[in-house]
Amino acid sequence: MIGMTVATLPTTRRNASQRRRAPEIIEAAAMVFAERGFHGATTQDIADVLGIRQASLYYYFSSKEAALELVCLRGVEGFFETGKAIAARPESAQKRLSLLISSHLSPMLDRGNFVKVFLNERQHLPAESRRRIGRWSRGLERIFEQVIEEGVTAGEFRAGLDARLVTLAVLGMCNAASSWYLKENKDVPAIASEFSNLVIYGLAIRPAKRRPTRR
Amino acid sequence: MIGMTVATLPTTRRNASQRRRAPEIIEAAAMVFAERGFHGATTQDIADVLGIRQASLYYYFSSKEAALELVCLRGVEGFFETGKAIAARPESAQKRLSLLISSHLSPMLDRGNFVKVFLNERQHLPAESRRRIGRWSRGLERIFEQVIEEGVTAGEFRAGLDARLVTLAVLGMCNAASSWYLKENKDVPAIASEFSNLVIYGLAIRPAKRRPTRR
DNA sequence: AATTCCATCTATCGACCTATAGAATAATTA
DNA sequence: TAATTATTCTATAGGTCGATAGATGGAATT
Numbered sequence: 137m138i139g140m141t142v143a144t145l146p147t148t149r150r151n152a153s154q155r156r157r158a159p160e161i162i163e164a165a166a167m168v169f170a171e172r173g174f175h176g177a178t179t180q181d182i183a184d185v186l187g188i189r190q191a192s193l194y195y196y197f198s199s200k201e202a203a204l205e206l207v208c209l210r211g212v213e214g215f216f217e218t219g220k221a222i223a224a225r226p227e228s229a230q231k232r233l234s235l236l237i238s239s240h241l242s243p244m245l246d247r248g249n250f251v252k253v254f255l256n257e258r259q260h261l262p263a264e265s266r267r268r269i270g271r272w273s274r275g276l277e278r279i280f281e282q283v284i285e286e287g288v289t290a291g292e293f294r295a296g297l298d299a300r301l302v303t304l305a306v307l308g309m310c311n312a313a314s315s316w317y318l319k320e321n322k323d324v325p326a327i328a329s330e331f332s333n334l335v336i337y338g339l340a341i342r343p344a345k346r347r348p349t350r351r
Numbered sequence: 352m353i354g355m356t357v358a359t360l361p362t363t364r365r366n367a368s369q370r371r372r373a374p375e376i377i378e379a380a381a382m383v384f385a386e387r388g389f390h391g392a393t394t395q396d397i398a399d400v401l402g403i404r405q406a407s408l409y410y411y412f413s414s415k416e417a418a419l420e421l422v423c424l425r426g427v428e429g430f431f432e433t434g435k436a437i438a439a440r441p442e443s444a445q446k447r448l449s450l451l452i453s454s455h456l457s458p459m460l461d462r463g464n465f466v467k468v469f470l471n472e473r474q475h476l477p478a479e480s481r482r483r484i485g486r487w488s489r490g491l492e493r494i495f496e497q498v499i500e501e502g503v504t505a506g507e508f509r510a511g512l513d514a515r516l517v518t519l520a521v522l523g524m525c526n527a528a529s530s531w532y533l534k535e536n537k538d539v540p541a542i543a544s545e546f547s548n549l550v551i552y553g554l555a556i557r558p559a560k561r562r563p564t565r566r
Numbered sequence: 567a568a569t570t571c572c573a574t575c576t577a578t579c580g581a582c583c584t585a586t587a588g589a590a591t592a593a594t595t596a
Numbered sequence: 597t598a599a600t601t602a603t604t605c606t607a608t609a610g611g612t613c614g615a616t617a618g619a620t621g622g623a624a625t626t
Contacts, residue, residue: 256471298541300537302549304531305545308525331516333509334553337509337554338551338554342555
């Protein structure tokens with residue numbers, strides 16, 4: 137359309153990544169939203185982090201809500217896919233649940249703010265994108281739930297447990313980490329290991345009855 | 352005190368509860384804050400719930416932040432005291448931890464919105480009241496942590512577990528319930544029972560090794 | 567060198583929201 | 597019933613914030 141010479145796109149068309157600073161801008165938004173919450177944060181706050189003017193942000197996103205959506209998308213991305221891959225492995229339910237816990241915790245290392253914003257602020261997304269993103273997280277819940285049920289039918293886990301409640305317990309436990317892992321001095325593998333032990337032993341069939349160590 | 356006959360306060364001084372609707376107003380605030388978050392909610396939203404004018408609210412609280420503080424106070428009240436009482440009982444650590452979990456979950460029945468607001472919105476309190484309220488919740492964490500440590504030294508729980516991480520796991524698990532217990536169709540005793548089992552079995556010393564049921 | 571494009575800037579509008587002042591009404595007490 | 601007190605109202609000030617329009621300067625392209 138513009139600047140065409142002869143054929144289609146003969147010259148080294150500058151189709152290179154437009155908005156080069158986009159990742160930096162969205163990271164700043166994640167940081168500010170994580171710290172103050174979506175409604176508590178102002179676009180001015182984001183601009184301050186970047187050292188640019190408030191209005192300049194609108195070159196990178198069309199609205200504050202759009203920025204939230206970008207942050208939330210990076211906050212969920214990968215969770216469902218890796219979860220699905222782990223659930224499909226040919227290993228014991230114990231092993232798979234343990235891996236699910238690890239992989240659920242690991243994104244906190246490199247994109248903790250994104251995950252935190254997704255967890256706490258997704259309710260403020262406009263209806264449409266909220267539903268879209270909500271599907272991902274319900275999908276992930278189903279993955280956990282199913283592995284737990286498989287563990288029960290395989291005889292690895294206690295019969296009679298409520299897989300739904302256990303799922304909510306495990307996810308609640310893991311997700312809470314996003315709110316304290318910066319303050320506490322614990323590294324992700326240590327957290328994953330402690331949580332896995334708690335859950336795996338907690339669900340396991342107890343081999344023999346034994347009265348609580350008196351004395 | 353009230354209804355004295357002769358001496359001080361000759362007439363039936365109307366020292367009765369001023370601001371009669373105060374509990375109703377603060378409940379409406381809790382509901383709105385729980386639903387939209389502190390900054391996402393407007394005083395108009397609260398007034399709409401009550402069917403009064405926005406400005407009339409200021410007869411009941413001096414600022415929106417003051418309303419948040421009132422809600423948060425009811426959201427934490429009792430947790431620390433009952434926790435302390437349970438921890439002091441002369442029972443096994445298992446039993447006490449189990450009771451701590453139950454009692455931590457039960458306020459969701461009658462004041463779920465207050466608890467939810469405390470958990471999610473306390474960060475937006477003015478610095479002073481945030482610190483004051485923060486002390487309560489750190490106190491509660493210490494109670495859990497100590498009971499867990501006592502369980503280890505008593506030989507009820509696995510040696511080598513990280514009591515701090517387990518505390519954060521248990522509280523994360525329980526607190527998450529405030530965000531889903533209305534949607535999920537689970538009653539509080541069922542949740543408490545499932546969570547207790549998970550945690551108590553998860554921490555318990557396993558009586559015997561047993562390889563995962565192959566086939 | 568001229569042109570086009572990218573990124574950021576200045577300036578500002580309009581909407582929304584908290585909080586105050588003071589009038590008006592309802593309830594209670596003397 | 598009159599006086600007093602409690603509650604809600606109207607009106608609006610004052611501030612903040614998101615978003616738009618259009619200008620500016622620099623970099624890349626031709």
